[in-house]
Amino acid sequence: MPHYRPNPIEPLPERLCLFRLSAIGDCCNIVPVVRTLQTQLPDTQLTWVMGKVEASLLGDLDGVEVIAHDKNNGTGTLRRQLGARRFDALLLMQVALRAGLASRAVRAPLRVGFDRARARDGHGLFINRRIPASPPGHVTEGFFGFCEALGVRDRTLKWDIPVPQAARDEVDRLVAGTPLMVISPCSSERFRNFRNWPAEHYAEVARHAALHHGLQVVLTGGHSELEHAYAERIERALAGSNNVPVPNLVNLVGRTNLKTLFALIQRATVVIAPDSGPVHMAVAAGTPAIGLYATSNPDRTGPVLGRKWVVNAYPAAVQRFLKRSVETVRWGRRVRDPDAMSLITPAMVVERLDQLMATPADERLRE
Numbered sequence: 484m485p486h487y488r489p490n491p492i493e494p495l496p497e498r499l500c501l502f503r504l505s506a507i508g509d510c511c512n513i514v515p516v517v518r519t520l521q522t523q524l525p526d527t528q529l530t531w532v533m534g535k536v537e538a539s540l541l542g543d544l545d546g547v548e549v550i551a552h553d554k555n556n557g558t559g560t561l562r563r564q565l566g567a568r569r570f571d572a573l574l575l576m577q578v579a580l581r582a583g584l585a586s587r588a589v590r591a592p593l594r595v596g597f598d599r600a601r602a603r604d605g606h607g608l609f610i611n612r613r614i615p616a617s618p619p620g621h622v623t624e625g626f627f628g629f630c631e632a633l634g635v636r637d638r639t640l641k642w643d644i645p646v647p648q649a650a651r652d653e654v655d656r657l658v659a660g661t662p663l664m665v666i667s668p669c670s671s672e673r674f675r676n677f678r679n680w681p682a683e684h685y686a687e688v689a690r691h692a693a694l695h696h697g698l699q700v701v702l703t704g705g706h707s708e709l710e711h712a713y714a715e716r717i718e719r720a721l722a723g724s725n726n727v728p729v730p731n732l733v734n735l736v737g738r739t740n741l742k743t744l745f746a747l748i749q750r751a752t753v754v755i756a757p758d759s760g761p762v763h764m765a766v767a768a769g770t771p772a773i774g775l776y777a778t779s780n781p782d783r784t785g786p787v788l789g790r791k792w793v794v795n796a797y798p799a800a801v802q803r804f805l806k807r808s809v810e811t812v813r814w815g816r817r818v819r820d821p822d823a824m825s826l827i828t829p830a831m832v833v834e835r836l837d838q839l840m841a842t843p844a845d846e847r848l849r850e
Contacts, residue, residue: 492593492612492633496571499527501629502586503576504534504554506671507741507760509622510541511642511767512787513576516626519639521546523630530570532561532589540741540764543645552585562588574629575610578602583609595632601625619814623787640787642767650746657743658733662752664689664698667761668717669710675819678757680775680827682713686720687829688755688836693731696840698752703744703761704736711736753839755832757824762786771847773835777826778818780809789848794835796826 499520503513510533520529530548533541538551552561565588573591575583578601586594586609596602596610598617614628627638668685670678692698702717704710714736721732739747748754748761749768756762757775763786765772771789774781777796785793798809800823805812839847 492572492595495524495633496527496593498568498570498572499524499529500570500573500589500591501529501531501576502573502582502589504532504552504579504582504585505537505577506534507537507540508763508784509577510534510537511644511760511763512623513626514541514544514642514644514767515623515638515640515787516630517544517547518641518643519627519630519635519637520633522639523635523637524633530568532565532586536741540745541644545643545645554581554585558585558588561585565589574632575606576626576629578604578606580604595629597625598628619783621783621785621787644745644767646746646749647742650740650742653739653743654746654750657735657738658699658701658747658750660699661750662696662698663701663747663750664692664696665701665703665748665751665754665761665765666717667703667754667756667759668713669704669707670757670759677778677819677821677823678759678775679713680757680824682716683720684827684829684832685755686717688832689717689732690721691829691833692836696836699731699733701733701747701751702736703739703747706737752844753836755836758784766848769848771839773832773839775824775827775832777823778820780815783815788850792835792839792847794827794831796823796831799826 532550532552535551535553538549542549542551550564570591572593573589575586575596578597583606594610595612596606598613614632666685689700693700702714714734745764745768748765748770751770754761754765754770754772758779762772762774766786766788771792772786774785774793776793777800780797781793781795800818801807801809801812804818804820
């Protein structure tokens with residue numbers, strides 16, 4: 484039987500539209516919300532409006548109609564995509580102004596958004612109901628707040644993102660052998676977004692992983708010049724020592740789509756990445772991630788499961804660059820200094836990797 488407390492939204496919607504365009508990590512974190520709604524409200528039809536890129540990974544979720552919207556197009560384009568669809572309720576799960584403006588294309592009398600503490604960028608202009616207020620916490624707490632608004636309190640932490648056989652076959656073609664360590668060294672390029680760790684540090688960890696744990700190291704990333712340059716620097720750093728053998732490195736930067744990347748991560752033993760989409764893709768794939776966090780708080784944006792593997796230099800960065808303690812800064816405040824990630828040393832990451840490899844596989848994501 485569905486388990487929900489007295490429902491503040493009545494009647495329960497028969498046609499529900501979730502609106503979250505980006506980013507990859509956040510959309511992965513919303514999948515358990517979708518699975519929760521499917522479990523607790525089985526008679527509700529779900530439609531998810533998401534970004535075109537995000538839809539290339541999540542567009543085939545079981546039981547969900549996905550509308551893939553190009554974020555570069557306007558509201559009129561989305562309105563044409565939706566056609567005559569009408570919904571009983573909209574869950575506006577993104578506070579960016581661009582998302583709010585685009586959400587106007589969704590026809591729904593009830594428009595549910597974030598509570599005031601989580602809202603910004605004029606979010607309140609596009610909604611007429613808010614989720615219950617709650618103490619600061621992980622971003623997923625806000626997403627599950629939309630379930631609370633519908634009266635649902637049980638949670639289903641399940642992802643089961645479909646992986647086509649073609650993606651698995653492509654991984655077989657690109658990478659021979661296991662076990663694998665996937666390194667995704669770059670976060671998305673944004674203004675004053677200093678999340679990338681030095682390439683030479685990645686090389687040091689990669690060498691240790693190969694020589695001490697027998698892990699084949701795979702570099703992944705998109706098509707940007709920055710990502711290609713990072714991979715080349717890591718390769719050069721690994722080849723620079725004449726005293727230690729160069730580990731078997733596979734450079735797949737710019738050579739995978741999101742489904743193939745997800746299949747690769749699913750096969751990996753561990754993923755190492757800064758605060759970025761692959762950390763959350765790893766959780767969805769059932770693979771532990773060693774997230775590198777200094778400019779953002781992993782208690783807010785870290786992996787949903789396996790957070791014990793995170794290397795957390797955020798408190799040190801807040802102290803050094805903001806002259807404050809974590810307890811006295813605004814929740815979610817970022818440290819916008821290019822030197823912050825240097826507070827994470829290769830020894831810290833190697834220590835975490837050694838701890839993970841010494842832990843039985845079935846306990847690595849157990850909380």
